Amino acid sequence: MIAILNDHVAHNIMIASLFIGLFAWVLAPGAALLAGGFPIQLVYARRLTSRRVVSN
Amino acid sequence: MPDWQALVRSQLDGLALKPHERAEVIEELAAHLDETFEGARRQGFAEQDAAQRCLSEVKDWRDLRRRIQTARTMENIMTNRVKQFWLPSLLTLLLSMGLLALIQIFGPNPWMVARHSGWSLVAPVAVVYIPWLLSLPLIGAMGAYLSNRAGGSQRAVFSSIVFPVLPIWSFFWLGFL
Numbered sequence: 001m002i003a004i005l006n007d008h009v010a011h012n013i014m015i016a017s018l019f020i021g022l023f024a025w026v027l028a029p030g031a032a033l034l035a036g037g038f039p040i041q042l043v044y045a046r047r048l049t050s051r052r053v054v055s056n
Numbered sequence: 057m058p059d060w061q062a063l064v065r066s067q068l069d070g071l072a073l074k075p076h077e078r079a080e081v082i083e084e085l086a087a088h089l090d091e092t093f094e095g096a097r098r099q100g101f102a103e104q105d106a107a108q109r110c111l112s113e114v115k116d117w118r119d120l121r122r123r124i125q126t127a128r129t130m131e132n133i134m135t136n137r138v139k140q141f142w143l144p145s146l147l148t149l150l151l152s153m154g155l156l157a158l159i160q161i162f163g164p165n166p167w168m169v170a171r172h173s174g175w176s177l178v179a180p181v182a183v184v185y186i187p188w189l190l191s192l193p194l195i196g197a198m199g200a201y202l203s204n205r206a207g208g209s210q211r212a213v214f215s216s217i218v219f220p221v222l223p224i225w226s227f228f229w230l231g232f233l
Binding site (some may be wrong): 035039041 | 148152169182183184188189190192193194195196197198199200201204210213214216217218220221224225228231
């Protein structure tokens with residue numbers, strides 16, 4: 001029985017699977033986090049620049 | 057009118073703080089004594105009585121010095137690195153992982169990415185929680201806001217934003233090795 005099942009179960013973890021997992025769990029969440037954080041950082045950076053211009 | 061700044065400076069002589077912090081404390085305390093003095097003068101007290109009234113507000117200068125010292129030291133415990141990096145990072149990590157756990161329990165079924173090979177059984181290679189991904193920009197924005205508000209550098213801000221994926225990234229890194 002085990003021998004029969006063994007033929008149909010993929011045992012090898014392929015490199016492609018790792019890349020898909022990497023995309024789903026690291027790259028996509030990282031991009032989503034940056035999508036929210038980057039605009040805030042831009043706003044703060046602009047505010048800081050304008051303050052420096054005013055103080056000069 | 058007495059020179060309150062000079063008086064406070066001499067009384068808090070042994071205060072072990074950074075020069076700017078010490079100056080700040082002296083200025084605040086002198087301003088308070090000055091206000092009290094002016095208040096007493098307005099109430100009709102003679103200058104000497106008003107000054108005496110102010111001085112009687114501080115019963116024990118040594119005790120006051122010790123209390124100021126303790127309060128300031130406690131403030132300094134939360135260093136800049138904690139405020140600019142660790143606090144926002146751990147908060148984004150906690151929120152994102154907490155939300156993921158809630159979505160896994162109560163949320164809709166995830167989108168499964170699986171490899172198909174005839175009728176062979178292949179475990180899903182990726183499970184994508186779309187509602188979680190959609191909530192992450194808000195969490196990233198919060199991390200960036202907190203780090204920026206604390207005066208974090210660009211590096212600290214970006215590290216705080218992407219901090220929740222770093223543990224997962226390290227697991228994958230181990231997998232590649």
